Amino acid sequence: MKLLALDTTAEGCSAALWTDGTLFERAIRSPRGHTQHLLPMIRELVEESGVALAALDALAFGRGPGSFTGLRIATGVVQGLAFGLDLPVVPVSSLAAVASRALRTGVAGEGDGIAVAFDARMSEVYWSCYCIREGRVQSTAQERVCPPDQVALSGDVSRWLGAGSGWNLVDQMPEPVRAAMLATHPDWYPLAADIATLAVTDWPDGPTVPAEQAAPVYVRDEITWKKLPGR
Incomplete structure (x- = not known):
């Protein structure tokens, strides 16, 4: 290939x-x-x-x-x-590519969830969630654009990581989303x-x-x- x-x-x-x-x-x-x-x-x-x-x-x-x-x-x-x-x-x-980066670099492993957010300007973020299953990145939520205070986690995972420029707006995200994050990587693209x-x-x-x-x-x-x- x-x-x-x-x-x-x-x-x-x-x-x-x-x-x-x-x-x-x-x-x-x-x-x-x-x-x-x-x-x-x-x-x-x-x-x-x-x-x-x-x-x-x-x-x-x-x-x-x-x-x-x-x-x-x-x-x-x-x-x-x-x-x-x-x-x-x-x-x-x-968005999936950024989630894949977490797997490729060893930051995320089997059973982990990755919440990816990009700054979409106009006080919004592009958002989706992924999990690692059988060594592959799988989507658990449809891609969407919304204000940061409307994001939500989706997927039965062992722990959550955040990635993407949208996480620079973490202070505007719901408290349950912030609390679930083991770590965030707002500099990832x-x-x-x-x-x-x-x-x-x-x-x-x-x-x-x-x-x-x-x-x-x-x-x-x-x-x-x-x-x-x-x-």
Whole structure:
């Protein structure tokens, strides 16, 4: 399995290339300039891994929720590559990617829950909950956007961890949610390494879409995605 993953949904810009169990990655924390960073990262990964783009089996990207501008950048690059290489695309939740980071780095283990929150601006957060079951990240709540004082935990877990920029608003969250947290990581953001890990874990049975159907998920209903001209 050879897969290239991209993420520009938050303040980080990252790319990762998975080839038969080995993961190569590039990441930079930069609120702006994702377009300038992303393509050089891809070239570096191709050179380091020795895997040509033409040898890839699929592409994956962080489909959101997250920064509207960032989502458009990753989606546009993935669409262009997928059209040019005739590859399927695996859209991966950016919230799930942060939960996967907890598992990948050993911060969370079997039976643990991860409550992921991103700062959505306008006094709201993007929110969802996950648990670790049989070594995999499983969703226990639907993704939503809401004020911090309306978040709630979901899932029968042994302990809870919080992750994502939304936890900078922890003082506005309900007391039961705050009290349940063993630890919080408000500096965590999605990484392409975790996008790749989730995409490969579900391959080939997970959801894939053709290039023209690769689109961001904003969660806020009023936002729409405009496909590439002529597609």
